[in-house]
Amino acid sequence: MGRFISVAVLRELAKHGKEINLEKNCVLTPSAKDLVKELGLTITHGNQVLSSAGDKVIPVDQTLNTQPAPSPALVHIQEGIDNDLKKKVQKILEETLKPACPNPQALHVRGDQVIIQPFDQAPPGQRVGLTDVVTAKEGNLCAGFMTFDHSELPWFLNYDEADYIIEGDFMLKVGDQVFRAKAGDVVYIPKGSQVVFSSPTFCKVFYVTYPANWADFCD
Incomplete structure (x- = not known):
């Protein structure tokens, strides 16, 4: 089951930069997609890139073919950044998706x-x-x-x-x-x-x- 990325989660991620890399099973809510355009973000999502420019969806392979191959050192740095971002995304998701009340209880209000x-x-x-x-x-x-x-x-x-x-x-x-x-x-x-x-x-x-x-x- 995919993880929903809400506006609150996306705003938190945007504090770390306008290029955000999401895991393949993440799903942006309609409000979050609107926020992509509002904040001018670029979302790398699975095999696609969601750009704020005209709500344009571009295959990742196509975008990579237009750029020179990165050096091994740069790839190593990028992998470190991606892993760090994944941990931050996971932490935000855990905080956002956890229930408001850990132990709901029946209640009678007179x-x-x-x-x-x-x-x-x-x-x-x-x-x-x-x-x-x-x-x-x-x-x-x-x-x-x-x-x-x-x-x-x-x-x-x-x-x-x-x-x-x-x-x-x-x-x-x-x-x-x-x-x-x-x-x-x-x-x-x-x-x-x-x-x-x-x-x-x-x-x-x-x-x-x-x-x-x-x-x-x-x-």
């Missing part, structure tokens, strides 16, 4: 005991409440409650999220899209979205996010 606290990252004057009831201590996803009282919250999602509207009127702006949801509705927001949560009146929302430890991968 709704009548949940106290929703003011969200300290809300803009001044905005009455936004938020409380996590499942965290990385208990599982690989996070869950909790949000409230919006005639308020809005701009936010960037470094994770996937699904929201179930418990009561009231909920509004969500994702780019040029605006969703108006009511009690009983569900909305899904993909990772990497710039959004604005809001309510023209009052609403209470139950949310689920994945992974639970998304904050560990923020820049």
Whole structure:
């Protein structure tokens, strides 16, 4: 089974240079391919080279034939660099792909005991409440409650999220899209979205996010 190279992994690798050599069984996610163009990277991947110039894929043999043969000393140095890079890639993959919670456990949260606290990252004057009831201590996803009282919250999602509207009127702006949801509705927001949560009146929302430890991968 191939190993997926996410945006977070690729950004980490790009810190060591714009030419990155991946093992043959690695697979770039669509977002990671977009990042190749954004950062101007060149990815050596199996028997192909993925270049940021026009998203062009060139056989490795073709690229090698246009270059002079390297000296034995240079080959030895390159092999050392490649081995070092492989170790770094392996370490990054292990950190990125490991579960948020090593020992997930069953949990019963009593709704009548949940106290929703003011969200300290809300803009001044905005009455936004938020409380996590499942965290990385208990599982690989996070869950909790949000409230919006005639308020809005701009936010960037470094994770996937699904929201179930418990009561009231909920509004969500994702780019040029605006969703108006009511009690009983569900909305899904993909990772990497710039959004604005809001309510023209009052609403209470139950949310689920994945992974639970998304904050560990923020820049």
